[in-house]
Amino acid sequence: MRNQRLTGFVASIALAVAILLTVTTTPASAGVAGTLQNDTGYTFYGADLEGGSNRCRVWNKGGDSTIAYKTFDCAKYKVAPHTTTGYWKDVDAINPGGGQPQYRVRFGYGPDWTWVWQGTYTKIRNWHRAICSASANGLVSCTVVQTVYQP
Numbered sequence: 001m002r003n004q005r006l007t008g009f010v011a012s013i014a015l016a017v018a019i020l021l022t023v024t025t026t027p028a029s030a031g032v033a034g035t036l037q038n039d040t041g042y043t044f045y046g047a048d049l050e051g052g053s054n055r056c057r058v059w060n061k062g063g064d065s066t067i068a069y070k071t072f073d074c075a076k077y078k079v080a081p082h083t084t085t086g087y088w089k090d091v092d093a094i095n096p097g098g099g100q101p102q103y104r105v106r107f108g109y110g111p112d113w114t115w116v117w118q119g120t121y122t123k124i125r126n127w128h129r130a131i132c133s134a135s136a137n138g139l140v141s142c143t144v145v146q147t148v149y150q151p
Contacts, residue, residue, distance in 0.1 A: 033090035042098035
């Protein structure tokens, strides 16, 4: 009986260690990546700000509505019109590829928009989604919202 309890205890410890190793070796962005929902007729440019051979100028380096410019080494990629990146592709920053010379961004559904020049990226935090649309005259508007509860 004592041997069975000891075996059960050891199995429980082994399971806990396996779970802990899985959690601690999973990348921070896995399953909680920033995403882009491109509901426009324009190709967007996404960026991975964790390094790369390109340079990306971001107007909101903290990923919120605070204006603070920073240029990152980045890897750029295209996001086709009327698509979403889903959670399989982590989006750190976005830049519309067409429309008017400026686009506008807001964080949440409030009335305050920030106007951004084409070619300047908007940083998106993990757990957030940028939902972008275009008006008939080509004005691109992006609303950045938190997608799930962030612990």
